[in-house]
Each structure stands twice: as C-alpha cells, then as structure tokens.
Amino acid sequence: MASNEQWKLLEQLVQEVNQQTEQLKQMQERMRELSATAVSRDGMVTVTVGPRGEVRAIELDPRVYRKLSPSELSGSIVEQIGHATRQVSGEMKELMEPFVPDLPFDDLFGEETGFESFLPRPGTP
Structure with a gap:
C-alpha cells in the first residue's frame, strides 16, 4: 500500500x-x-505575415506607382516580406x-532556412 508521502508526490507530479x-496550450495559442x-x-510598402511566414496583407501607398518602377515595387514587397518573416x-x-531549450533554432528558423532544411539528409533515418 502506498504511503501518504507517495500520494503527495504523485499529486505534485500530476499538478x-x-x-x-x-x-503549452497558451504557447500554442x-x-x-x-x-x-x-x-x-x-x-x-507595408507587409504583414503570419506565424508561418504566410503573407496576410500587403498595403501600398497610392503614390507608389508614381515613385517606384514595377521592379522596384516588387523588390520592396519581397524585402518587406523577408523583414516581417524574420521578425x-x-x-x-x-x-x-523555454519549452525546448536545446532545439537548433538557427538551423530551423535562420535566415538561410529553406524547405529542404526540414527534409531528412541522405543516410539518416
């Protein structure tokens, strides 16, 4: 039969x-x-991205068409997407x-991260 001390320890572990x-639920939210x-x-140019880097909004000042060429505008949009994604x-x-202190965040979320970073490397299970 379990002692009172063991029950207290079990209750503490459950808590x-x-x-x-x-x-974890709060972090996910x-x-x-x-x-x-x-x-x-x-x-x-103003760009808003979500948690996975998905573009949620692009706002352009109405004067942008007079001030920037199409290539300058597209470059500015891409640049702002990059800034917001890094942020x-x-x-x-x-x-x-705090939940996974040993996770290699720079490898997973670094500037040079691409889709291939999440794929298994040759010779790894």
Whole structure:
C-alpha cells in the first residue's frame, strides 16, 4: 500500500504535468496569433505575415506607382516580406525556447532556412 508521502508526490507530479500542459496550450495559442508587420523606409510598402511566414496583407501607398518602377515595387514587397518573416520567426523562437531549450533554432528558423532544411539528409533515418 502506498504511503501518504507517495500520494503527495504523485499529486505534485500530476499538478506539474497539468501546469506544463496549460503552459503549452497558451504557447500554442500565442503562436497562432503571431504576426509581424514590416514597412519600407519610404513608407510606400507595408507587409504583414503570419506565424508561418504566410503573407496576410500587403498595403501600398497610392503614390507608389508614381515613385517606384514595377521592379522596384516588387523588390520592396519581397524585402518587406523577408523583414516581417524574420521578425515573426524571432518571436516564435522566444515563445518556444523555454519549452525546448536545446532545439537548433538557427538551423530551423535562420535566415538561410529553406524547405529542404526540414527534409531528412541522405543516410539518416
């Protein structure tokens, strides 16, 4: 038969698991709500991205068509998407780091990260 001390230890462990589960739920909710907005230096282009870097909004100042060529405009849009994506990746890292401190965040969320970073390397299971 389990002693009173063992029951207290079990209750403490259950409370810790419940607390960690709640913290993970809160982190997941915050991750779903993450977004970042980047604005070009000239204020002509504003881009907002979501937690996975998906573009949620692109706002263009009406004067942009008079001030920028099509290639300058597309370049500015791509640049702001990059800025916003790096910002939201940093916020994601901050949220996740307390839960998985040994995760190689720079490898997963770094600037040079591409889809292939998530694929298995040859010779690995």
